[in-house]
Amino acid sequence: MEWINTMLELLPFSFLQYDFMKNAFLAVLLLAPLFALLGTMTVNNNMAFFSDALGHSALTGIGIGTLLGLKEPLFCMIAFGIFLSLAITKVKDGTTSSDTIISVFSSTAMAIGIVILSQEGGFAKFSSYLIGDVLTVTQKDLLLIFVVLLLSYFIWALLYNSLLLVSVNPSLAVSRNVNARFTENVFVVLVAITVMVSIRLMGILTINSLLILPAAAARNVVTNAKAYHWLTTAIGLISALSGLVLSYEMGTSAGASIVVVAALFFFITFFMAKINK
Amino acid sequence: MKKIILLFICFPFLLTACTVSSAKEYENTLVVVASFYPVYILAKNITEGVPGVVLENMAQPQTGCLHDYQLTTKDRKAIENADLFLINGAGMESFLNGVQRQYPQLPVVDTSQGIALLHSHQHHHHAEEEHHHEFENGHIWLSSENGMIQAENICNALVQKDPDHAEQYQKNLEAFRSNIHSFQSTQPLSKGNAQKAVIFHEGFDYISEEYGFVVEGEILAEENQTPSAKELAQIIDHAKQQQIKLFFTADDAGRAYAELIANEVGGSVYLLDPITSGPMEKEAYLNALYYNQKTIQEALDNGYS
Numbered sequence: 001m002e003w004i005n006t007m008l009e010l011l012p013f014s015f016l017q018y019d020f021m022k023n024a025f026l027a028v029l030l031l032a033p034l035f036a037l038l039g040t041m042t043v044n045n046n047m048a049f050f051s052d053a054l055g056h057s058a059l060t061g062i063g064i065g066t067l068l069g070l071k072e073p074l075f076c077m078i079a080f081g082i083f084l085s086l087a088i089t090k091v092k093d094g095t096t097s098s099d100t101i102i103s104v105f106s107s108t109a110m111a112i113g114i115v116i117l118s119q120e121g122g123f124a125k126f127s128s129y130l131i132g133d134v135l136t137v138t139q140k141d142l143l144l145i146f147v148v149l150l151l152s153y154f155i156w157a158l159l160y161n162s163l164l165l166v167s168v169n170p171s172l173a174v175s176r177n178v179n180a181r182f183t184e185n186v187f188v189v190l191v192a193i194t195v196m197v198s199i200r201l202m203g204i205l206t207i208n209s210l211l212i213l214p215a216a217a218a219r220n221v222v223t224n225a226k227a228y229h230w231l232t233t234a235i236g237l238i239s240a241l242s243g244l245v246l247s248y249e250m251g252t253s254a255g256a257s258i259v260v261v262a263a264l265f266f267f268i269t270f271f272m273a274k275i276n277k
Numbered sequence: 278m279k280k281i282i283l284l285f286i287c288f289p290f291l292l293t294a295c296t297v298s299s300a301k302e303y304e305n306t307l308v309v310v311a312s313f314y315p316v317y318i319l320a321k322n323i324t325e326g327v328p329g330v331v332l333e334n335m336a337q338p339q340t341g342c343l344h345d346y347q348l349t350t351k352d353r354k355a356i357e358n359a360d361l362f363l364i365n366g367a368g369m370e371s372f373l374n375g376v377q378r379q380y381p382q383l384p385v386v387d388t389s390q391g392i393a394l395l396h397s398h399q400h401h402h403h404a405e406e407e408h409h410h411e412f413e414n415g416h417i418w419l420s421s422e423n424g425m426i427q428a429e430n431i432c433n434a435l436v437q438k439d440p441d442h443a444e445q446y447q448k449n450l451e452a453f454r455s456n457i458h459s460f461q462s463t464q465p466l467s468k469g470n471a472q473k474a475v476i477f478h479e480g481f482d483y484i485s486e487e488y489g490f491v492v493e494g495e496i497l498a499e500e501n502q503t504p505s506a507k508e509l510a511q512i513i514d515h516a517k518q519q520q521i522k523l524f525f526t527a528d529d530a531g532r533a534y535a536e537l538i539a540n541e542v543g544g545s546v547y548l549l550d551p552i553t554s555g556p557m558e559k560e561a562y563l564n565a566l567y568y569n570q571k572t573i574q575e576a577l578d579n580g581y582s
Binding site: 015018019020021024035106109118123125128129133135138247248249252254 | 347348422503504505506507509512513530532533537540541
């Protein structure tokens with residue numbers, strides 16, 4: 001870990017003299033590519049609303065965690081997130097529109113969470129989860145995020161072709177012997193783990209924008225899949241770092257500041273695409 | 278289909294049937310409701326052993342401070358039955374405005390009467406630049422002197438409401454008073470023996486005042502506030518410059534920030550009890566005072582003599 005610290009101190013940011021800012025810096029540096037990776041596919045598969053629902057369901061995970069008397073509810077959050085995403089994927093193939101299904105699941109999960117957490121009127125205690133706080137990230141958290149990032153790249157490499165095929169043309173995928181259901185399930189589980197691991201840092205209210213905005217911005221201007229991925233990663237990284245700098249200078253929430261910068265990128269690329277047409 | 282609709286209509290009634298109401302089971306008793314934990318344990322010292330008095334706590338013990346507290350339906354039921362509603366006062370019960378509008382007859386007793394409030398802005402390190410508004414610090418119960426005044430106010434209200442048992446209330450108050458006095462005679466620090474500290478709980482201003490600490494910085498991470506990176510950086514710089522080694526936090530949201538800052542400047546984190554939750558017994562108040570005293574003594578022994 002020492003060499004990372006030394007390297008960070010070489011960077012031209014004055015705030016990197018503080019250890020807690022170093023950790024926050026590393027956290028967004030790890031999260032940006034992770035979110036970019038998953039974001040491209042989420043946007044491609046029209047799952048923006050799904051990941052939003054997932055973020056909200058974190059409240060229920062936290063609630064179950066407190067009911068069980070756990071001090072660190074992360075495990076419950078991940079377990080419930082995986083359960084919910086599999087449930088949504090299972091149910092949404094039916095007759096009701098997937099919009100409605102996701103909305104039903106999302107609001108139910110959120111309501112259950114609030115019911116549990118607002119027992120005895122104490123919901124205020126948990127409101128830090130809504131906005132998130134990247135400043136208190138510990139080295140243990142960083143390690144966890146790093147592991148999830150490696151895992152995601154690994155699974156990505158294995159499943160990339162089938163995922164792409166499923167998202168472009170499901171029936172073609174089936175004819176090529178791709179197990180569409182399995183592929184989709186692995187993907188949603190990955191999204192669930194990523195969202196839950198980072199929600200304490202980024203906040204329930206803003207986490208989905210971090211997943212969607214860089215990918216959406218990149219998609220406005222790219223023409224092939226490779227460029228799409230790299231541009232998303234670049235936009236993710238730039239917004240994450242500028243967001244963190246902004247939040248440091250202005251004393252605002254890091255998660256929300258990152259989202260604002262990413263949104264700016266979206267509108268820039270959106271109008272660039274308009275003009276080029 | 279009709280049957281299903283009928284069932285749906287019956288549903289709410291089924292639910293109420295499950296929770297049998299316990300309305301007005303106390304005839305001929307004095308129902309005293311305390312707004313939250315510290316008021317409850319103070320009042321417990323006064324009402325203990327007096328026949329015909331039922332003391333209840335409105336907010337549940339794990340609630341913590343009452344900032345942004347939302348009344349549950351259960352709380353409203355408790356308040357509605359109250360003959361006396363004891364509040365901490367000093368702005369702690371921010372929900373009270375709405376409640377008093379709903380129950381104008383509610384006999385509210387403000388236990389903060391006669392206490393000199395600290396103003397939170399005095400200690401804010403960053404206060405000069407941005408925040409010029411001052412707000413009252415309502416965590417009065419954390420100093421033993423104030424706790425005693427609150428107990429006196431509670432006693433007076435009870436004596437007025439229930440004069441038949443006046444003697445017993447006053448006897449209880451006397452016992453409590455002598456306990457507080459013997460606590461105060463064991464203070465480790467005399468005033469003016471000023472050590473610099475950073476605190477992570479608004480209420481610890483009162484503890485600092487009692488023990489004579491100089492609060493050089495204050496990070497408030499209670500519940501809905503999170504400190505910004507800039508604020509943390511300023512405190513770290515200041516703590517390094519002033520060589521502050523004492524960081525007092527409660528075991529709540531502030532603890533992560535305390536550890537973060539102590540790590541950075543090489544000080545130690547000490548956990549104090551904000552007395553907002555704990556056992557529901559009358560000894561709890563003094564036990565917590567002694568616990569804090571012991572922790573502070575330890576902090577001073579570690580390198581400060």
